[in-house]
Every structure is written in C-alpha cells, then in structure tokens.
Amino acid sequence: MCPAELPMNERSRQAAKIQENPQDYKVCEGCGSIVTSRTTACPSCHAYQFDPGEQRVIKQARALARRNANSVLSSDLA
Numbered sequence: 001m002c003p004a005e006l007p008m009n010e011r012s013r014q015a016a017k018i019q020e021n022p023q024d025y026k027v028c029e030g031c032g033s034i035v036t037s038r039t040t041a042c043p044s045c046h047a048y049q050f051d052p053g054e055q056r057v058i059k060q061a062r063a064l065a066r067r068n069a070n071s072v073l074s075s076d077l078a
C-alpha cells in the first residue's frame with residue numbers, strides 16, 4: 001500500500017458518505033466547505049450562511065472529491 005494515496009482515498013470515502021446522506025450536511029456559502037447540518041458557523045471561514053439543498057451538497061461533495069488539495073471537508077469537526 002502506498003501511504004501517499006491514503007489522503008485521497010479517505011477523501012473519496014468521506015465524499016461518498018456525504019452523498020449517501022446529503023440531508024445531514026450543508027454547503028458553506030462563504031467558502032464552499034461541506035459541514036454537518038448541526039454546524040452553526042463555518043469552521044473554515046466563519047460564515048453563517050449555508051445552503052442545505054441536497055442537490056447542492058451532492059454536487060459539492062463530488063467537486064471536493066475530485067480536487068487534490070486544500071479544499072476543506074470539515075464534516076468531522078462538528
């Protein structure tokens with residue numbers, strides 16, 4: 001197993017989980033991070049505006065899974 005592949009695998013796994021339960025997540029309007037529906041302020045940019053739409057969450061999860069670095073999947077912070 002190549003250790004360098006682990007972060008991407010973990011990322012894909014998390015994105016898959018989000019797509020299976022989009023109702024538990026929402027998308028930050030400030031930075032596009034995906035946070036859990038319980039989150040009140042974005043841990044990345046401290047915005048209070050979120051889009052809870054399931055289609056938006058699914059679309060964003062796919063986009064984040066494809067991206068290699070830097071973007072935040074902060075659903076594990078809440």
Ligand SMILES: [Zn+2]
Pocket residue numbers: 028029030031032033042043044045046047
């Ligand atoms: Zn944000």
